[in-house]
Amino acid sequence: MSTAGKKRKSSEISETKYYAVRAGKTPGVYTTWEECQNNTFGFKGAAYKSFTNEQEARDFVAGKVNRRALKSTGDKFYGVAVGHHPGVYEDWADASEEIKGVKGPKYKKFATKAEAEEFVRTGGKSSTVLKADAEGPKAKKAKTGVESASSRPVNSSKVKTVVVHTDGSSRGNGRQGAFAGVGVYFGEDDPRNVSERLEGDLQTNQRAELTAVQRALEIVPKGKNIQIVTDSNYTINCCEVWYKGWQKNGWKTSNGGPVLNKDLVVTIRDLIDERDENGAVTSFEWIKGHSGNLGNVAADTLAVAGAFKRR
Numbered sequence: 001m002s003t004a005g006k007k008r009k010s011s012e013i014s015e016t017k018y019y020a021v022r023a024g025k026t027p028g029v030y031t032t033w034e035e036c037q038n039n040t041f042g043f044k045g046a047a048y049k050s051f052t053n054e055q056e057a058r059d060f061v062a063g064k065v066n067r068r069a070l071k072s073t074g075d076k077f078y079g080v081a082v083g084h085h086p087g088v089y090e091d092w093a094d095a096s097e098e099i100k101g102v103k104g105p106k107y108k109k110f111a112t113k114a115e116a117e118e119f120v121r122t123g124g125k126s127s128t129v130l131k132a133d134a135e136g137p138k139a140k141k142a143k144t145g146v147e148s149a150s151s152r153p154v155n156s157s158k159v160k161t162v163v164v165h166t167d168g169s170s171r172g173n174g175r176q177g178a179f180a181g182v183g184v185y186f187g188e189d190d191p192r193n194v195s196e197r198l199e200g201d202l203q204t205n206q207r208a209e210l211t212a213v214q215r216a217l218e219i220v221p222k223g224k225n226i227q228i229v230t231d232s233n234y235t236i237n238c239c240e241v242w243y244k245g246w247q248k249n250g251w252k253t254s255n256g257g258p259v260l261n262k263d264l265v266v267t268i269r270d271l272i273d274e275r276d277e278n279g280a281v282t283s284f285e286w287i288k289g290h291s292g293n294l295g296n297v298a299a300d301t302l303a304v305a306g307a308f309k310r311r
Contacts, residue, residue, distance in 0.1 A: 016031075016052065017031070017050050017051070017052060017094075018030070018031060018050065018052070018053070018054050018056075018057035019031070019032070019033060019035065019048060019049075019050050019051075019057070020048060020049055020050070020051060020056075020057035020058070020060040020061045021036055021039050021047070021048045021061065022047040022048065022049075022060055022061050023047040023048075024039040024047070025039045027039075028061060029054065029057045029058055029061060032292075033050075033085055033087075033094070034288075034291055034292060034293055035292075036048055036050075037087050038293065038294060048090070049090050049091070050090070050091055050093075050094050076090070076110070076111065077089070077090060077109070077111075077115075077116035078091075078092060078107060078108070078109055078110075078116065079107060079108050079109075079116035079117070079119035079120045079124075080095055080098045080099060080106070080107045080120065081106040081107065081108075081119055081120050081122070081123050081124030082102065082104060082105050082106040082107075082124060083095075083098035083099045083102050083105050083106075083107065084097075084098045084099075084100075085287070085288075086098075086120055086285055086286070087120060088113060088116040088120060092109075095107060106123070107124075108124070121161060121225075121227060121281070121283055122281060122283060123240075123283050160224070160225070161224075161225040161226065161227050161281070161283075162186070162220050162224055162226045162227070163227045163229065163295075164184060164186050164216045164220065164226065164227070164228055164229065165184075165185040165228075165229045165230070165293075165295035165296055165298065165299040166183065166184050166209070166212035166213050166216050166228055166229070166230050166235075166299055167183040167185075167208075167209065167212055167230065167231065167232075167289075167296065167299035167302070167303045168180060168181070168183070168198070168205055168206070168208025168209035168210070168211065168212050168232070168303050169181050169183070169205065169208060169300065169303035169306070169307050170198075170203055170204055170208055171307050171308075173204060173205045174204070178203045178204070179197070179203050179307050179308075180197070180198040180203040180204065180205065180207065180208040180303075180307050181195065181196065181197055181198060181302075181303045181305065181306025181308070181309065182194060182195070182196050182197075182198055182211050182212045182302075182303055182306050183195055183212060183298075183299040183300060183301065183302030183303030183304070183305075183306060184212050184215050184216050184219070184299065184302065185295055185298040185299040188298075192219050193302060194212070194215050194216075194219070194302065194306075195302035195305045195309070196215075196306045196309060197306055197307065197309045197310070197311050198211055198306075198307070199211075199311070206232075206234055206235075206260070206261060207261055207264060208307075209230065209232040209234065209235045210235055210238065210261055210264040210265065210268065212230075212299070212303065213228055213230065213235055213239065213268055214264060214267055214268050214271065216228055217268065217272065217275070217282070218271065222275050222278045222280060223279065223280050225280050225281040225283075226275070226280070226281075226282055227283045227284070227285055228282070228283070228284050228285070229284075229285045229287055229295060229296070230284065230285075230286065230287070231286065231287055231288060231296055232286075233286060235284075236284045236286055238261070238265050238268075239265065239268050239269065239272070240284060243265055243269055246259050246262075246265075
């Protein structure tokens with residue numbers, strides 16, 4: 001094997017990570033962050049950490065003490081509100097990977113996991129964040145005039161957040177004769193789950209994605225916090241970013257043309273505004289589609305089934 005090949009192989013081995021879940025839905029060692037997150041998100045008292053050594057990861061799960069590996073465990077948490085995979089990380093190395101190449105990332109270090117989760121849940125809106133061009137956990141905080149989340153106690157009596165996965169599916173998207181479906185997944189055999197055919201003449205994937213979000217907002221009571229998990233960046237941008245510019249421009253695009261799917265975006269924003277008035281928080285989380293996430297897979301299955309239903 002050539003020297004370059006050996007270096008390449010050595011580099012690949014050094015980059016392998018093992019995610020150890022000591023306390024979670026299903027404790028064990030996982031090789032992807034998505035699996036780790038699925039087993040710890042929302043689990044009270046979750047304990048997990050990443051390792052580059054499989055045996056150290058297994059020792060962590062077994063509860064064996066490894067002072068070198070556990071030196072920093074539990075004393076800092078990095079909340080990534082806007083990144084490749086928003087979530088709470090215990091290692092800066094993991095958190096930094098999630099913000100590389102992301103335009104306008106939002107992330108911050110906290111002393112407790114609860115504060116970090118709150119930061120992620122609100123999309124980073126309730127806290128000062130680290131400068132996007134800063135390096136490492138010691139980076140200076142951006143002067144936004146907002147009180148640091150780490151200096152405020154988390155309200156333990158806050159309304160429980162309802163997590164719901166949404167998806168849309170259009171068979172033959174963009175072509176004549178296309179037909180689409182809507183999927184909303186709250187949980188296995190949950191009566192609130194939705195699998196229905198998209199209404200209207202335009203049977204596009206984007207309309208199906210937006211309609212799924214609308215249905216979720218209509219189903220969850222206005223006074224309850226909701227986190228919508230979707231694999232559609234288009235949907236999140238429409239609902240949280242682009243609509244502001246469209247409103248200022250009289251619902252015209254930068255090219256002066258009409259905004260596509262304006263009716264759905266307006267309806268969704270009205271529903272969110274109504275929830276805001278009721279003191280409920282509405283947040284979005286992006287997840288990579290078809291990556292094995294159970295909620296995303298279930299929502300996609302419901303959307304595909306809905307597409308084949310008769311109107």
